Structures are given as C-alpha cells and as structure tokens.
Amino acid sequence: MPADLSNSELAAALDELGDLNELDGAIVHRVVAYRTAAKTIRESPRPVAPLVRAGTVTELPGIGRTLEEKLTALLDTGTIPAAEKLRAKFPPGVVTMTRLPGLGPKRARRLYDELGIDSLEGLREAAQAERIRDLSGFGPKAEASILEALDAGAGAAPRARVVLPTALETGEQILRGLLDEPAVERVELAGSARRGVDDVKDLDVVVASRDPASVVAAFAALEVIASSDRGGESGSRGRTQNGLDVDLRIVPPDRFGNLLQHFSGSKAHNVHLREMAVRRGLHVSEHGILDDATGETHRFATEEEVYGHLGLPYVEPELREDRGELDPGFEPPDLVSVADLRGDLHCHTVASDGKNTIEEMAVAARERGLEYLAITDHSASHGFGNDVSADALRRHAETVREVGARLDGITLLAGSEVNVMPDGGLDYDDDLLAELDWVIASVHTAFRMDGAQMTGRIVRALEHPLVDALGHPTGRLIGRRAGYAVDVGAVIDAAARTGTMLEINSAPDRRDLDDIHAREAVAAGVRILVDSDAHRTATLANTRWGILTARRAWLPAAAIANTLPWAQFAPLRKRVSAS
DNA sequence: GCCGTTTTCGGCCCGACTGTTTTCAGTCG
Numbered sequence: 006m007p008a009d010l011s012n013s014e015l016a017a018a019l020d021e022l023g024d025l026n027e028l029d030g031a032i033v034h035r036v037v038a039y040r041t042a043a044k045t046i047r048e049s050p051r052p053v054a055p056l057v058r059a060g061t062v063t064e065l066p067g068i069g070r071t072l073e074e075k076l077t078a079l080l081d082t083g084t085i086p087a088a089e090k091l092r093a094k095f096p097p098g099v100v101t102m103t104r105l106p107g108l109g110p111k112r113a114r115r116l117y118d119e120l121g122i123d124s125l126e127g128l129r130e131a132a133q134a135e136r137i138r139d140l141s142g143f144g145p146k147a148e149a150s151i152l153e154a155l156d157a158g159a160g161a162a163p164r165a166r167v168v169l170p171t172a173l174e175t176g177e178q179i180l181r182g183l184l185d186e187p188a189v190e191r192v193e194l195a196g197s198a199r200r201g202v203d204d205v206k207d208l209d210v211v212v213a214s215r216d217p218a219s220v221v222a223a224f225a226a227l228e229v230i231a232s233s234d235r236g237g238e239s240g241s242r243g244r245t246q247n248g249l250d251v252d253l254r255i256v257p258p259d260r261f262g263n264l265l266q267h268f269s270g271s272k273a274h275n276v277h278l279r280e281m282a283v284r285r286g287l288h289v290s291e292h293g294i295l296d297d298a299t300g301e302t303h304r305f306a307t308e309e310e311v312y313g314h315l316g317l318p319y320v321e322p323e324l325r326e327d328r329g330e331l332d333p334g335f336e337p338p339d340l341v342s343v344a345d346l347r348g349d350l351h352c353h354t355v356a357s358d359g360k361n362t363i364e365e366m367a368v369a370a371r372e373r374g375l376e377y378l379a380i381t382d383h384s385a386s387h388g389f390g391n392d393v394s395a396d397a398l399r400r401h402a403e404t405v406r407e408v409g410a411r412l413d414g415i416t417l418l419a420g421s422e423v424n425v426m427p428d429g430g431l432d433y434d435d436d437l438l439a440e441l442d443w444v445i446a447s448v449h450t451a452f453r454m455d456g457a458q459m460t461g462r463i464v465r466a467l468e469h470p471l472v473d474a475l476g477h478p479t480g481r482l483i484g485r486r487a488g489y490a491v492d493v494g495a496v497i498d499a500a501a502r503t504g505t506m507l508e509i510n511s512a513p514d515r516r517d518l519d520d521i522h523a524r525e526a527v528a529a530g531v532r533i534l535v536d537s538d539a540h541r542t543a544t545l546a547n548t549r550w551g552i553l554t555a556r557r558a559w560l561p562a563a564a565i566a567n568t569l570p571w572a573q574f575a576p577l578r579k580r581v582s583a584s
Numbered sequence: 585g586c587c588g589t590t591t592t593c594g595g596c597c598c599g600a601c602t603g604t605t606t607t608c609a610g611t612c613g
Binding site (some may be wrong): 026031032033035036037039040041042066067068069070071072106107108109110111112141142143144145147150196208209239252266268270272275276277279280282283288289290291306379390441 | 609613
C-alpha cells in the first residue's frame with residue numbers, strides 16, 4: 006500500500022475542490038465548508054489519514070459524512086470523483102485566472118464561457134486585443150488592470166511572504182514615523198504581524214485620530230513608504246520600499262478598540278466571534294457592536310471592552326486563530342514571556358561556526374539576565390570545516406568549565422549539539438557524551454529519507470540515555486524548506502516516554518517546533534525548551550521569536566523547562582533523572 | 585457542506601472599495 010497522504014496533501018485536495026466548486030457556481034457556504042475543513046486538517050497536530058481509515062474523521066470540527074466519503078475515496082483511489090468531474094469541466098488555467106487581483110471566480114468563469122479564455126497567455130492576448138471590454142460588466146479599466154497584474158507577475162506565483170522580524174522592523178518604522186504626526190493619538194500594528202505568525206504577506210496599521218487627512222498625508226510622506234494611493238477618511242493603502250503592502254486604517258479614538266480588534270484577526274477568529282455575537286443579537290464590526298434590541302451601536306476605546314461587552318475574557322492576539330480561544334470553558338493562559346527565561350540550552354562559539362568566544366557568549370547571556378547557558382558547538386561530522394573532533398571537544402569542555410569557574414552570576418554547561426546520523430546513532434562515543442553536562446541532538450544531514458525511516462532515526466536518538474533534548478525537531482526553514490518527512494506525533498510520544506526535552510528553536514526562520522506541535526507536545530507531557538541557537542552574542546536575543554511561538558502554542562512559563570532556576574532545571578536532565 | 589438553547593431543515597459575519605453602472609455584483613480583507 007502506498008504511504009498515506011500528509012495533512013497538507015489532504016488539505017490541498019479540499020482547497021482545490023473549493024476552488025472548482027466556486028467556479029462551478031456552488032453556493033458560497035459550500036465553498037467555505039471545503040476551505041474550513043482544509044484549514045482544520047492542515048492545522049491538525051496529528052496525521053488525519055489514519056482517522057479517515059478508522060472512520061473517526063467526522064469528530065474533527067467541520068468534517069461531516071460527505072467530506073469523510075471524499076477523503077476515503079482520495080486515500081483509496083488517489084482521487085475524488087467530484088474533483089475529476091469538475092477538472093474535466095474547467096481547465097487548470099481558469100483556476101489560475103481566479104487568483105489575479107480583481108478577477109474572482111465569477112468573472113474568470115465569464116471570460117472562459119464567453120470568450121473561451123483558459124490561460125494567462127490567452128487572457129493577455131484578449132486584453133491586448135481589447136476584446137474583453139465588450140463583455141458587460143467589463144471595461145477598459147478591467148483590461149488595463151489585468152495587463153498590469155500580469156506584468157507584475159501575478160498568478161505565476163503567490164506573493165512573497167517575509168519572515169516576521171523583517172515585517173516587524175518595517176512595521177515599527179512606520180509606527181515611529183506616524184507617532185511624529187500630531188494628529189495621531191494612538192497607533193498600533195494589527196494583523197498577522199501582531200499575532201506573531203511565522204511569516205507575513207502585508208502589514209495592517211491602525212490609527213486613532215480626529216484628523217484623518219493629516220494622518221494619510223503623513224503616511225504618504227514616510228521614508229519607508231515607496232508609494233500609496235490617494236486615501237480617504239478611513240485610511241489608505243501603500244507599499245513599503247521593501248515591497249510589503251500596507252493597509253492604514255483610521256478611526257476616531259472612541260472606537261479604536263473596535264478597529265484594533267477587527268484588523269488584528271485572524272479572519273477565522275473574527276468570523277467565529279461574530280457568529281457567536283449574532284446568536285445574542287449583536288453585530289460586530291470595526292465600527293462598533295450593534296445591539297438589535299436597542300438599535301444602539303456600542304463603541305470602545307480598548308479591546309478589553311470589546312471582548313467584555315461580548316461576555317468574553319480578553320484574548321491575547323497570539324491566541325486569535327480559532328483554536329479554542331472562543332470555546333465556552335476558555336480560561337486565558339498566563340502566557341510565557343522572554344523575561345521568564347532563566348537559561349539557554351543551545352548556542353555556538355568560534356569552536357564551530359559561531360562568531361564569539363565562550364566568555365563573550367557567557368557575559369552577553371548574563372547581561373540578558375540568564376542564570377545558565379549551555380555551550381553546544383557542532384559535533385564531529387558537521388562538515389563545512391566546522392566539525393569538532395572528540396579530542397577537541399574534551400579540551401573545549403575543559404575551557405568551558407574554566408571560564409564558568411571564573412565568571413560570577415552565570416552557570417556554564419559544557420555541551421554539544423550532536424549530529425543524529427542516518428541510522429539514528431550519534432557521532433561521539435558514549436564515554437565522551439557522559440563527560441558532558443548537556444547534549445542536544447539534531448539532524449543536519451540526509452534530509453530526504455522517507456517518513457518511516459526519518460521517524461525511526463529520530464526516535465532512536467531520543468531513546469539514547471545521554472540525549473537530553475532534540476534540537477529543531479522538523480528541520481523546516483520558513484518560506485524556504487519544508488520540514489523533513491517525520492511523524493511529529495510519534496516523536497512527541499517518544500519524547501514523553503523517554504523524558505527527552507523538545508526544543509522550540511528561536512532562529513526566526515526556524516521557530517521549530519512550531520506552535521501547533523509545541524502545544525501538542527506539552528499536552529502529551531513533554532518538557533519544552535525555548536533556545537536561541539545563537540551563533541553570536543547579538544542573536545541570543547532571538548528567543549523573542551521562540552517565545553512568540555510558545556505563546557501561540559498557549560504555553561505558560563511552567564510549560565517551558567528553561568524558565569526554571571538552575572537548581573530545579575539540573576535534575577530534570579535525562580542524564581541525571583534516568584540514573 | 586456543516587450543524588443544532590433556530591436540532592434533521594434552514595440558516596450560515598461584516599463592511600469597503602471598484603468599475604461599471606443608473607442601483608449593484610463581484611472582489612477583497
């Protein structure tokens with residue numbers, strides 16, 4: 006039997022079905038149902054295919070009998086009959102056309118039905134020949150905007166996303182600039198950047214002001230803004246020098262809370278919130294909360310009041326993903342913050358590929374308020390000219406201890422980031438590993454093994470009694486590389502069983518474990534680390550990104566092992582607790 | 585297509601903007 010489809014493959018099939026049904030003119034709610042189900046499957050921490058086979062997939066929200074049938078067909082036969090039928094009806098180019106800005110399913114369908122256009126090339130030719138303007142509902146502007154979109158490369162690939170730190174840096178520049186404008190009374194970054202997501206496609210900036218015209222003018226004049234539209238009472242749209250779209254929204258101060266709540270999203274959170282509100286006769290929008298009973302619209306200056314008026318506890322932005330934060334029994338977790346961290350269990354020095362010495366890293370960590378730091382340079386087979394031989398590691402560990410003895414106020418651990426070899430073994434002898442204070446094991450080679458092999462490889466490493474933690478468990482690089490084919494659920498189970506900690510690696514393009522798996526791991530009883538993986542003193546500060554992931558995973562400080570003081574952390578290490 | 589203090593049918597969030605059109609459908613976030 007072929008390997009089961011991954012969650013993202015199952016989700017992609019339902020998304021495609023949604024696209025095709027939309028073209029086919031299905032009612033919007035059916036299309037939404039497909040997309041909601043796709044999101045549920047994509048975000049599921051465990052493989053969904055086995056649930057389909059076991060007949061329990063309808064226990065997932067938004068998946069009923071009909072979708073179960075379709076998923077079963079997909080697993081059994083490799084395809085969904087309904088999708089086959091619709092694919093025969095609409096060439097793939099028509100689906101591509103719906104992704105052009107301004108062209109949705111309805112308009113793309115008419116171009117296909119009435120002009121026979123079924124590709125981006127055909128669309129360009131028709132627009133250049135001015136054949137599109139003859140269709141009712143289309144005109145010269147439509148042709149121009151189609152050509153403009155095609156020239157901008159739209160449709161070919163989805164718009165580039167930038168990792169969160171880049172987006173926040175740009176966003177914070179905009180905020181600082183707007184704060185210099187006297188008409189701005191309050192300004193915040195909203196949208197996905199505020200929720201701390203992995204990567205960002207555009208920025209939302211919300212402003213409280215009684216003089217929108219001045220704010221729009223100030224926005225257009227910002228150095229970081231390359232271009233912007235004319236704008237109006239409610240705001241403006243622009244693009245930054247580095248190519249991020251920016252949505253600027255302005256309201257009077259008395260409804261700033263409504264605006265901030267609305268534009269912070271996520272969309273799924275807001276839709277769910279509004280559905281709940283409607284059942285109580287309340288209608289939520291960025292302008293306020295309309296009460297059917299009185300006809301009155303309630304406006305609020307703060308988000309706390311918005312949630313309060315709906316009878317809900319305040320929800321931190323990082324939780325607003327419709328992952329249970331609106332459920333009746335929701336109790337807001339006391340989310341971890343960077344200040345809670347007392348140790349960092351993963352960093353590098355000049356001994357391998359780092360840029361600073363042991364002492365420099367230790368002093369910088371102490372200045373950041375840390376009480377302990379593990380020096381974990383790469384191991385014997387790292388390659389890139391940065392490998393550390395067994396003898397070199399012995400001398401290195403000695404130096405770590407000397408420096409540690411010399412420095413007050415910080416405990417240094419002699420450690421290593423040890424390669425997990427393709428067979429699951431490690432590249433130092435156990436005798437040497439036993440001399441160390443701390444070992445974090447990571448996969449750095451042979452990424453392309455199949456799922457069963459890769460899972461077996463990592464589980465074997467977790468079963469090693471001298472492996473205290475697993476580093477960047479999936480190896481993903483945000484926007485560049487998917488994680489390796491590993492069953493993270495099985496890794497979580499193995500970590501729980503063996504008492505091995507799992508890392509949230511804070512490198513901004515890793516954030517690995519991700520939020521969904523980190524939450525699952527803690528639920529399974531695994532201890533989580535938030536580590537910097539710093540390669541120089543400055544990047545010790547990267548824990549900001551790992552902490553954001555932990556917050557998105559709903560984690561309080563108690564779920565993160567390195568929020569403990571050293572005396573309490575030390576005995577939790579597997580090498581200590583298992584002996 | 586899903587779901588149920590509206591339970592097995594009839595609902596299913598909200599508003600701004602755009603272009604083309606004399607009142608709005610489609611698209612977008």
